[in-house]
Amino acid sequence: MLHGIALRYFVEVARTGSLAAASENLHVAVSAISRQISKLEQEVGTPLFERLPRGMVLTESGELLAAHARRSLLESDAVLGEMSAARALGGGVVKLGCTEGFTRAFLPRVMADHYASAPQVRFVLRSGTPAQVEHWVEMGEVDIGIAFATGDATRVRVEQSMEMPVCALLAPAHPLAAKDVLALEDLKAYPLVLLERGTTARQLFDWCCSARGLAIEPVLSSNNSSVLHAFASLAGAITLGSALSLVGLEDHSLIAKRIDEPVLNQRILWVMTMRERRLSPAIKGVLERLKAAVSQATL
Structure with missing residues (x-):
């Protein structure tokens, strides 16, 4: 049986490419993370990482498990969010990723409007290139992404697609x-x-x-x-x-x-989430407000 703690350690090593970096981020000893990774490899019967001088690189089997693990962990978080919502009326943390131009006014306004009606929600916002935003969504590092389309819609779930001219x-x-x-x-x-x-x-x-x-x-x-x-x-x-x-x-x-x-x-704007991911009530609420704001602004 694949255990949650081992999967969390595994996902962090996959993300950082290093036991030391994962240890620092998780505040867990390197030896403890290494043991969990070894147990996972024994359990699945195949190496999950290539141990290279410059770090840890996922094998083909590791890539398959990483995709499953990210969704599994996010699914667990969504279920916990729904359980918490029953007590906290939709509270939770919503992580957003966007291209830099939307950080100046548009997304702050969307977040402020949502906060006015749902003050129990907390936000994390990071900005980057369209390719970075898409990658963050695919990897589950952000819950919602808003960026200009890269042309490959197979890696994420496009929740909204709108023409957004230069x-x-x-x-x-x-x-x-x-x-x-x-x-x-x-x-x-x-x-x-x-x-x-x-x-x-x-x-x-x-x-x-x-x-x-x-x-x-x-x-x-x-x-x-x-x-x-x-x-x-x-x-x-x-x-x-x-x-x-x-x-x-x-x-x-x-x-x-x-x-x-x-x-x-002909430039296209995407609002996107992770494929096949269950969204918590807090994320769904912010997503719907964001989509409405994009639609309203393009009328």
């Missing part, structure tokens, strides 16, 4: 603010501030410029969209992003304008 974000007083739709050539006449290369919006924008033979160099590039938003507002520049990233901002310092480029208008 827009030009500019001040309401900007000369281009009066236009309903912008062309790439319009942007060339004004200072542009962009996220660093490697992000979804930057990749699509660079591709469109290349296809049209345009060379547009940003006056500022950063890995932080808040910096770009502030600079665009203060300096009369233009940045790129989604209209959703502006939802919840109180100062209304930027507005979103569509760009007449099919590639930029």
Whole structure:
């Protein structure tokens, strides 16, 4: 029989790739974790890890068990959450993962609105690239992810899929603010501030410029969209992003304008959870509020 404590140790070693790192995170002696891993391997009758000089790497059998173990542990947490909900009226911790642009206003507003009606819920929020968010959801490191689609929907359960164009974000007083739709050539006449290369919006924008033979160099590039938003507002520049990233901002310092480029208008936003996972009442409540907020913002 596969025991819960052994599975938890196993999952943490698989996640960190190291007995020492798992020991530090779990506050359990290395020897105790090693014994549990050995017992698991004896029980299943095959090695679960390759012991390499630089750490522990899952074998093929280990990968199969890791997928089962993550879901099993999360299923147990969901059941316990339902039992607790009967006593605490839906309390629990909800872990969210998102791309950085949603941390500025949109997700804080969603969490604050949910907290107002469910103050017993606790939140954990982390941000990363779309690929990282998808990986966190797949591995059960976050309960709900919101990020732009990577194209592979088989690794997670897509709870909501919406078109989320890459827009030009500019001040309401900007000369281009009066236009309903912008062309790439319009942007060339004004200072542009962009996220660093490697992000979804930057990749699509660079591709469109290349296809049209345009060379547009940003006056500022950063890995932080808040910096770009502030600079665009203060300096009369233009940045790129989604209209959703502006939802919840109180100062209304930027507005979103569509760009007449099919590639930029076909970007997809996913709200996702782990495949075949049972969700606790607290997670379900936050998920439904998040989906409603996304739908409302795209009307």
